[in-house]
Amino acid sequence: MRVLEIDHPLVAHKLSVLRNRATHSSVFRQLADELVTLLAYEATRNVAVAPVEIETPVTMMTGTKLSNPKPMVVPILRAGLGMLDGLTRLLPTAEVGFLGMVRNDETLEVTTYANRLPEDLTGRQCFMLDPMLATGHTLIAACEYMHERGARDITCVTLLCAPEGLKAMEEALDPSIDLTVVTAAIDEKLDEKGYIVPGLGDAGDRLFGVVD
Ligand code: URA
DSSP states (O other): OEEEEOOOHHHHHHHHHHHOTTOOHHHHHHHHHHHHHHHHHHHTTTOOEEEEEEEOSSOEEEEEEEOSSOOEEEEEETGGGGGHHHHHTTOTTSEEOEEEEEEOTTTOOEEEEEEEOOSOOTTOEEEEEOSEESSSHHHHHHHHHHHHTTOOEEEEEEEEEOHHHHHHHHHHSOTTSEEEEEEEEEOSEEOTTSOEESOOSOHHHHHTTSOO
């Protein structure tokens, strides 16, 4: 498993505004979107491409195009939805699937309540969107789901990771998956409620206006 913690002043600045509890939902949504686009630039570094013959106003040349099959982008509902536009801005031709997963706040167990994905993901490059890699339970379940359908190349894009969640993913997931985690920061730890510390609170609530 590769972990890319993006070291860039704009990423650090936007993330700090997101962390601030005084940041209102509308600003939070806008900055999360911009931050994901910055992360998407790194997350797509190994996106599959093929040569293509093109004619410039001057001459013929061999250019580059995204190859088939199309990449698959999968926001994990609910909070991953707030990352979808930021990623598809750079990959507008990608197919979008959906996975609805919910964490029980008491047991921290994850269950799938919705799935809109092709049955066969063989050969597809998959980009999973979930802002907070906390215990890792959600992303582990989501990656296992994709792996069972044939996905072997999975990139998880997150705003924040906890070291506990990264360790859990490394231990739980089949090593045959070509797995990359791209994140704006790896924080210190999880608290007893499973929140990332220092973190940014509940990403879904802050994205969708449940808290001010
Ligand atoms: N999910 C969140 O939204 N925030 C956390 O800190 C952990 C999980």
